[in-house]
Each structure stands twice: as C-alpha cells, then as structure tokens.
Amino acid sequence: MKILLTAINSKFIHSNLAVRYLKTFTEDLNYQGIIREFSINDKIERILEEIIKEKPDVVAFSTYIWNLExxxxxxxxxxxxxxxxEILFGGPEVTYDSKLFLEEHNGNYVISGEGEKTYRDxxxxKxxxxxIKDIKGLYYKENEKVFFNGERPLMDMSEIVFPYKENDNTIHDKIVYYEASRGCPFSCKYCLSSTIHxxxxxxADRVKKELQFFMDNKVKLVKFVDRTFNCNHKFSMDIWSFLINSDTNTRFHFEISADILTEEELKLLSTAPKGRFQFEVGVQTxxxxxxNNINRFxxxxxxxxxxxxxxxLKNIHQHLDLIAGLPDEDYETFKKSFNDVYEIRPEKVQLGFLKLLKGSLMRDESEKWGMEYSPYPPxxxxxxxxxxxxxxxxLxxxxEMVDKYYNSEKFYNILNFFVNMFETPFDFYYELGMFFEEKGYFNRNIGNVEYYKVFVDFYTEKLNGEHLSELKEIIKFDYLSFNKKKWLPDFLNRTITKEEEKNIMLEYKEIYASKRYHVEKFSIDIMKYVKNNxxxxxxxxxxxxxxxSEEIIEVN
Incomplete structure (x- = not known):
C-alpha cells in the first residue's frame, strides 16, 4: 500500500513540515509513505505526470490558502x-468546513485538525x-455521504517525532521549518491560533538537540513556526542562550511579541552574533x-x-508586519501606521492585507465592520x-514598491535621497507606485538595471531633477554594492582613469593580492552621504x- 504525501509549496525555496511529520510518525508501519514536494509555479501537467508515475493508492495533500485552488x-x-x-486532504484550509468541503470536492477523506495521530490511524x-469508524478527526465519504467520528484531542508535544533525517538532501538549499511549541497565548481575531487555547x-533539551542537527548539517535558515516564541520566558531564554553560544553560520527566524520582551532577554540578545537571529514582529497597526478591535490589548x-x-543592538535582523484592512482602520490611519513603523527603519517592513480565514473570529465579525472579502483563497x-x-x-x-525597493535592502541610499523630498515616507512610495502604474511596469517584467534607472526617470519627470548628477552617483554606489563591479549601466558614469586605478591598486596591493576588489571614482563624498545623508x-x-557586499573601503 502506497501513500504519496504531496506538498505544493508557495516557492521552490520553501519546504513542507506537515508531510514530514506524517511520514516520520508512521515510519514503523508496513506501508510505503513517499514525500513529493512541488511549488505552485510548476506546471500542473508536470506534477500530474509525476504523481501518476508513482502509482499511488492514496495521494495526501497538505492544503493552505496559497495552494488550495x-x-x-x-x-x-x-x-x-x-x-x-483515493485523495486525502489535510491542513488548515480544510479543517474548519471539512464536511462541506468533502461534499463539494472530488476527494475521499479529510483530516481535521492536528494530523499525526489521525493519519497514523x-x-x-488502509x-x-x-x-474507519474508530478514527477520530477523520471525515470520510461512503456512497457520496460524508461521515465524521468526532474531534481528536490535542496531542502531547513530546509524542511528535523529529521529521528531519541525515539523508534528507533537500534541506540544504531550502528554508527549513521547525516548531518548538503549538498554540498561542493571545487571541488575535484574524489568526487561527486564537481558536485553540x-x-x-x-x-527544551530536545529542542536544543534538534537545533544542533540543523547546525551540524549547515542549514542556512531555520524558520520557527511558533506563533509567539517568547511567550515563555524561561523557555525562550534557554533556547536563545544555547544558539548564541553555538559555533554556527545557521540563521534562526522567530515570530515574537516585542512588547513582552524583558530586560533580561534584551541583555541576552545583545550578546548574539550578528546575523544569528531574525525576528518577525507583528505590529499590524x-x-x-x-x-483593541482585533483583541490585541x-x-x-x-x-x-x-x-x-x-x-x-545592531545584531538582530527585524521584520515589522503591518496589516491593511483591519476593523475601523481607514486610509489615513493606515498611512500613519506605515509612517510610524518606517520611522523605526527596521530591516523589513512587511505590508500585508487582512485575510478572513475560515474559522477565524474576524470572519464571524465581517458584517459588523462592513467587510467585503474574496470568497476564494486567500x-x-x-x-x-x-x-x-x-x-x-x-495600498x-x-x-509592491516597499517590498521591491525597501525590503530588498539594495537601494538604501537611493531611498534616503527621495524620502527626504516628500512630506512622509508613505507619500514617496505612493508616488513611486503611481509612476510605475503610469509607465506600465506593473504589467510587464522589467530587468534589474531598469529598477535602478526608474529613479532617474522618476526624478526628472516628476520632481525638479536639480541634483540629477548627484543622484546618479548615489545610484552608482548602491548598484556597485550589490551587482557586478566591472560593468556599469549606460545611464551611470564611470570616470576613473586607468592611471588612477593603477595607483590605488599599488597603494592597496596587499588586499588586491588576496581578494577580488574593484575601485570606483565618485564626484561626491559618497561615504559622507552614506553616513550623514x-x-x-x-x-x-x-x-x-x-x-x-558589506566590505567597502574608503580610499584616503
């Protein structure tokens, strides 16, 4: 008997934790459990061919808002x-209306809620x-009628089997997901975690052992899926301390609630090696x-x-999240929220839009707040x-402008040049977005060089263009910091002579002998601009x- 555990991920770089949990939780049983991972960017005909080629008895799908359709x-x-x-569905997208979903879809079974024990049964x-009548948490179809044997109690976390193996070669080039806890102490209305208390x-000792596995296997990024990692002070201190004192290049991503961070935790975090941690902070508004309207007190x-x-501290990469469309937040209020967050200048500002998920309190209150939302995922x-x-x-x-330009962290000095010309940061990104719309850039793919040249066109067509030559020098600096050094786009000037370059190479011959370096001439004191604007x-x-890209040497 063969079950194909199938994950359709949102991007190639992502991996699927759920199907790995199911496989490892049943690895002692006498059946073939095969994992196949794809992405929604793959051609559906290719995935179909790969699935049929496996000759499975059952195909099990892990469903989410991004892959349900x-x-x-x-x-x-x-x-x-x-x-x-036969088709078996599981995951958050089929958990809250499982009976209706199975009645309306061409499948055979739905696992509702936590899947490990139900899948094992x-x-x-099979x-x-x-x-089948003894399986809690499973909806099943017989003669076109759907039956359910009742909900399954939440499992003890210690029963979970670590889902990664030494021979899993797929984890080295992917974002690896890991969870140390399930549930959330908060009750945000838009989040499904609020439905489980x-x-x-x-x-903690087990968590440390499993994190050591990732470090030993040189995983680049481990992303904790815990909803609020720092909700337990003793636990988070123990894990953070372990990771801080580890010799590794692995980066760890945590979702945290910043307001409950203690002085003791901040003191510990100040000792973390730069780049070891990145924190995602849900500001929302x-x-x-x-x-208060969303139960965030x-x-x-x-x-x-x-x-x-x-x-x-300058050692922790921070992502601050905002959600547009929250109850009673209008355009001007959201604009203020954006400017408030932008003023902090975190590494990333993630601007999302409210999703009224099945089973969430927010969906139940949609009429109260006059909300209209798409009936289709997401x-x-x-x-x-x-x-x-x-x-x-x-919005x-x-x-799109914030994600492309600000969050890429490759246009930092160019953005500083423009933001200061507008009343607020929001106004700049809005006007830049309108310029993109006017030029039709949202409707076609534009190349890497064009993303830089946009600023020259925007400046000359929409603003006074008075300091165009200075802007081009700033663009040149940001471009060379993250792109090939030996070549410059046509709209940027390379003024250094071979004689000047030769003299600098001789003066700095020690570094030129050991690494690949490139020297460039600027007509402004570019480092003074970088440091002091x-x-x-x-x-x-x-x-x-x-x-x-982080090593830049100023020639005296």
Missing amino acids: YVERLTELIKRVDRNI FVLF LGEKD GVRFLP TDNKVL VNFNEIKEKVEEMMK YEILRTSVLSYDEVIK KKVE EIVQKDKYIIFNEEN
Missing part, C-alpha cells in the same frame, strides 16, 4: 486519469488493522483603538520601545466600511569587495 484542480485531473486513486485502516512546548508605544532597543479583504476598494488598490501599489562635492575613491 491549485490542489483542487490537480485532484480533479488525478481522478480523471485514475478513479481508483488512517494508515492502519492496512486492514483498524475500523493554551500553548504546548517540546522539552499603530492605532491603539484598532489594536497592547499599546504601540510599548512595541516601539522594545523594537528600538533591539535596533540599537480570502483577502476587498473593502471595509471605512476603507474603499480604490484605497485598497492604492497594494505602495506594498549629506551631499558634498568632492572626488572620492571607493574599493568594493566583489565577494562581500
């Missing part, structure tokens, strides 16, 4: 090719060792009334205080009583390390 189409194709292949059923933890100033303390907000559809579209333009006309030579 894809999985539905794929399921229909599988059944048309071979009606005898399902395998035993092996003839268990009656309490938090369950793995033993800086309006305290709106925060916290003051933005408390979040800001802790985030700024971490910024001063159930994104279309408008509210105080935020029009046109305003949502404007989407801003989001001040433009001074002065020839300046900069040496770039072609293999390390």
